[in-house]
Amino acid sequence: MLMSDQEKYNIKKSDEDWKEELSAEEFEITRLKGTERPFSNKYWDFKDKGIYNCRCCGNPLFDSETKFDSGTGWPSFYDSIKKDAINTIMDTKFGMIRTEAVCKNCGAHLGHIFNDGPAPTGMRFCMNSASLKFEPQG
Numbered sequence: 001m002l003m004s005d006q007e008k009y010n011i012k013k014s015d016e017d018w019k020e021e022l023s024a025e026e027f028e029i030t031r032l033k034g035t036e037r038p039f040s041n042k043y044w045d046f047k048d049k050g051i052y053n054c055r056c057c058g059n060p061l062f063d064s065e066t067k068f069d070s071g072t073g074w075p076s077f078y079d080s081i082k083k084d085a086i087n088t089i090m091d092t093k094f095g096m097i098r099t100e101a102v103c104k105n106c107g108a109h110l111g112h113i114f115n116d117g118p119a120p121t122g123m124r125f126c127m128n129s130a131s132l133k134f135e136p137q138g
């Protein structure tokens with residue numbers, strides 16, 4: 001991510017700082033907008049109750065109550081934990097128009113949002129496990 005992009009967020013760290021805190025895969029996905037492989041990531045089939053926080057800054061993003069089996073092989077949610085947890089950006093890479101989801105606090109790339117999810121929102125937040133850190137509750 002360019003520093004000029006990073007300026008918009010509360011958390012301002014250089015790529016060198018992030019590299020020290022993240023694994024190589026986490027850095028590639030969260031800071032360089034990569035995508036992990038489906039069905040071989042940490043949370044796609046994970047069903048414990050708790051909160052999914054941003055891997056980079058700990059910002060709460062999703063409640064396990066809104067997680068559903070999308071069949072895609074990535075952790076999928078039909079809503080975020082609160083309205084201002086996530087920023088959306090229009091992504092036109094690969095000749096498609098998609099809605100990219102980033103952490104509103106630190107700008108971490110999380111995944112994409114589609115409008116083919118279940119009720120009550122009809123939305124599908126298709127996330128990378130590497131962008132999330134699960135915190136058990138209850």
Ligand SMILES: [Zn+2]
Pocket residue numbers: 054055056057058059103104105106107108
């Ligand atoms: Zn974050």
